[in-house]
Amino acid sequence: MEKKLSIQDIAALTGLSTYTLRYYENIGLLSGIERDAKGYRVYSMEDISCIEFVIKLRDTDMPISQIKEFSDLRRQGNSTVIERKELLEVHQANVIKQMKELGDNLIKINEKINHYKKLAEQA
Amino acid sequence: MEKKLSIQDIAALTGLSTYTLRYYENIGLLSGIERDAKGYRVYSMEDISCIEFVIKLRDTDMPISQIKEFSDLRRQGNSTVIERKELLEVHQANVIKQMKELGDNLIKINEKINHYKKLAEQA
DNA sequence: ATACTCCTTATAGCGCACTCTAAAGCAAGT
DNA sequence: ACTTGCTTTAGAGTGCGCTATAAGGAGTAT
Numbered sequence: 001m002e003k004k005l006s007i008q009d010i011a012a013l014t015g016l017s018t019y020t021l022r023y024y025e026n027i028g029l030l031s032g033i034e035r036d037a038k039g040y041r042v043y044s045m046e047d048i049s050c051i052e053f054v055i056k057l058r059d060t061d062m063p064i065s066q067i068k069e070f071s072d073l074r075r076q077g078n079s080t081v082i083e084r085k086e087l088l089e090v091h092q093a094n095v096i097k098q099m100k101e102l103g104d105n106l107i108k109i110n111e112k113i114n115h116y117k118k119l120a121e122q123a
Numbered sequence: 124m125e126k127k128l129s130i131q132d133i134a135a136l137t138g139l140s141t142y143t144l145r146y147y148e149n150i151g152l153l154s155g156i157e158r159d160a161k162g163y164r165v166y167s168m169e170d171i172s173c174i175e176f177v178i179k180l181r182d183t184d185m186p187i188s189q190i191k192e193f194s195d196l197r198r199q200g201n202s203t204v205i206e207r208k209e210l211l212e213v214h215q216a217n218v219i220k221q222m223k224e225l226g227d228n229l230i231k232i233n234e235k236i237n238h239y240k241k242l243a244e245q246a
Numbered sequence: 247a248t249a250c251t252c253c254t255t256a257t258a259g260c261g262c263a264c265t266c267t268a269a270a271g272c273a274a275g276t
Numbered sequence: 277a278c279t280t281g282c283t284t285t286a287g288a289g290t291g292c293g294c295t296a297t298a299a300g301g302a303g304t305a306t
Binding site: 129130131141145149161162163164 | 282283284285
C-alpha cells in the first residue's frame with residue numbers, strides 16, 4: 001500500500017519546482033522514477049529520500065557535476081559503497097572548511113559592526 | 124611615502140583577477156581609485172582594505188547588488204554609518220543562519236558516511 | 247464536441263558573477 | 277623605427293543552475 005505521489009506532490013514536499021525535478025532527472029541526478037499508464041512520473045518514498053539527500057549536497061555547495069557522480073555510483077549498486085563513502089568524505093572536509101571560512105569572515109563583519117557602533121556613539 | 128600599487132600588484136595581493144578588479148570598479152563596488160599620468164589605476168592602502176572587505180562580503184554570499192548598496196553608503200560619507208551598521212547586522216544574521224544550515228547538513232552527510240562504513244564492514 | 251487541467255518532451259532564455267577579446271595608447275628597449 | 281609589455285575602454289562571451297515556453301497528449305466536466 002505504497003502511496004503514489006505526483007510531481008506536484010514532490011514539489012510541495014521538497015520545495016523544488018516541478019521544472020527542477022524534471023531537470024534533475026534529465027541530467028541524471030535522479031533515476032529509476034516510475035511512470036504510470038499516462039506516462040506521468042510517480043515518485044516513491046525512496047525517491048523522496050534520494051531527492052532530499054541531493055538537496056543537502058546542493059545546499060552544501062557540491063557542484064551538480066559531482067552530485068551526478070554520486071548518483072551514478074548509487075545507480076551502479078552495492079559495489080560502489082566505498083567509492084560513495086570516499087566521495088562524501090572529501091565533501092565533508094570541504095563543508096568543514098567552508099564553515100571555518102564563514103566563521104572567520106563573520107568575525108571580521110562583527111568587528112566592522114562594532115567599529116560603526118563606536119563611531120555612532122561618538123556622534 | 125605611500126606605496127603606489129598597480130592593478131597587477133592588487134591582483135597578486137587580493138587574489139582577484141585584473142578583470143575582476145576593473146569589473147568591481149565599473150559596477151561601483153570600488154570607488155575613488157586614483158589614476159596616474161598615463162591613466163593607469165593606482166591603488167592606495169585604504170583601497171586594499173576596502174577590497175578585502177568586499178571579498179569578505181562576497182565570500183559570505185552577499186549578492187553584488189547589496190555589496191554595491193554598502194559601497195554607495197560608504198561613498199556618501201559619515202552620515203551613513205548607522206545605515207551601514209544596520210546593513211551589516213542583517214547580513215550577520217544571514218551568515219549565522221547559513222552556518223547553522225551547513226552544520227545541520229553536515230550532520231546528515233556524516234550519518235550517510237557512517238551508514239556506508241557499516242555496509243562496507245559487513246561485506 | 248469543447249474546454250479545462252494536468253502532464254509530457256525538447257529547446258530557448260535568464261540572472262549572476264565573472265572572464266575574455268578587440269582596439270588603441272604610452273613608454274622603454276634594441 | 278619597431279617590437280614588447282603594460283595599461284585603458286567597451287562590449288561580447290562563458291558557465292552554472294535553473295526557469296520558462298511551445299507543442300502536444302490524455303482524462304474529466306459540461
